[in-house]
Amino acid sequence: MAFLRSDPVPAPTGDQADVVVRVRGHHRAFGRNQVLRGIDLDIRPGEFVALLGRSGCGKSTLLRSLARLDPVPAGEVEISGRTGVAFQEPRLLPWRDVRENVALALLNTPERKERYARAEQTLAEVGLSDKQHAWPLQLSGGQAQRVSLARALVSNPALLLLDEPFSALDALTRIEMHQLVIELWRHHHMAVLIVTHDVDEALALADRLVVMDEGKVARTWEITSPRSDRAPSKPEIAGTRAEILKALGVKPTPPNPNRTSLSEEGAA
Numbered sequence: 029m030a031f032l033r034s035d036p037v038p039a040p041t042g043d044q045a046d047v048v049v050r051v052r053g054h055h056r057a058f059g060r061n062q063v064l065r066g067i068d069l070d071i072r073p074g075e076f077v078a079l080l081g082r083s084g085c086g087k088s089t090l091l092r093s094l095a096r097l098d099p100v101p102a103g104e105v106e107i108s109g110r111t112g113v114a115f116q117e118p119r120l121l122p123w124r125d126v127r128e129n130v131a132l133a134l135l136n137t138p139e140r141k142e143r144y145a146r147a148e149q150t151l152a153e154v155g156l157s158d159k160q161h162a163w164p165l166q167l168s169g170g171q172a173q174r175v176s177l178a179r180a181l182v183s184n185p186a187l188l189l190l191d192e193p194f195s196a197l198d199a200l201t202r203i204e205m206h207q208l209v210i211e212l213w214r215h216h217h218m219a220v221l222i223v224t225h226d227v228d229e230a231l232a233l234a235d236r237l238v239v240m241d242e243g244k245v246a247r248t249w250e251i252t253s254p255r256s257d258r259a260p261s262k263p264e265i266a267g268t269r270a271e272i273l274k275a276l277g278v279k280p281t282p283p284n285p286n287r288t289s290l291s292e293e294g295a296a
């Protein structure tokens with residue numbers, strides 16, 4: 029694969045060339061609170077991975093390491109290429125308009141004209157061409173999250189990191205955002221790691237589900253069914269869903285019949 033070169037990471041060699049993310053024996057503690065206890069994880073180019081785990085198990089801590097937002101005190105965390113990250117809160121600068129918020133992710137691009145052109149193009153991809161001169165406070169929650177996605181994508185990352193990006197949105201907006209993320213993923217061919225508490229969201233979106241427990245990767249599942257065939261009522265999906273809930277220590281509940289999932293829409 030072609031590795032994007034703008035970040036100060038070593039050139040990929042050997043096994044590394046097959047993965048965008050390579051984590052080995054990653055430990056992280058906050059004082060006496062040992063949160064990550066030897067994480068091993070590979071993510072292949074173009075793979076869509078969902079990371080699940082009980083509250084406080086260290087999902088966001090791991091994501092921050094992958095985003096190079098925190099130091100890695102123990103173990104190896106190697107990322108090949110650029111990363112883009114979006115959080116639960118859009119984290120837009122209120123004193124900059126939408127286009128400027130997106131263009132800010134391209135500070136290494138010297139030409140302002142080019143920064144704006146790329147920001148406009150990415151805003152078009154997320155369906156917000158008409159909002160490029162709006163202020164963040166003029167946006168709905170879903171629109172603000174689209175801007176946040178555009179900002180994460182504008183540098184054409186090899187790895188998109190999403191930390192519960194849809195959990196504050198209403199159910200219908202979430203479905204639209206699921207469809208959008210799948211479209212963007214297909215178009216950009218990047219790897220995606222999404223942290224989510226929602227097993228059904230993970231099943232609808234990801235090719236691989238990873239459950240963390242006690243600071244390590246406890247189990248993973250490959251989801252081979254096409255996204256159009258992932259209704260929670262399908263036997264294969266229902267079985268996997270029950271296993272995941274068990275791994276999370278949750279008593280299985282039947283899928284919510286009122287919930288319209290991405291797969292039921294047949295949109296992906």
Ligand SMILES: Nc1ncnc2c1ncn2[C@@H]1O[C@H](COP(=O)(O)OP(=O)(O)OP(=O)(O)O)[C@@H](O)[C@H]1O
Pocket residue numbers: 058061063081082083084085086087088089090
């Ligand atoms: N900056 C920090 N300083 C001190 N402790 C922290 C810090 N960041 C996280 N922690 C602690 O690390 C542990 C893991 O937090 P983290 O946010 O990674 O969990 P999580 O699995 O993402 O949780 P949730 O699902 O509730 O978002 C928690 O005990 C948390 O209190």
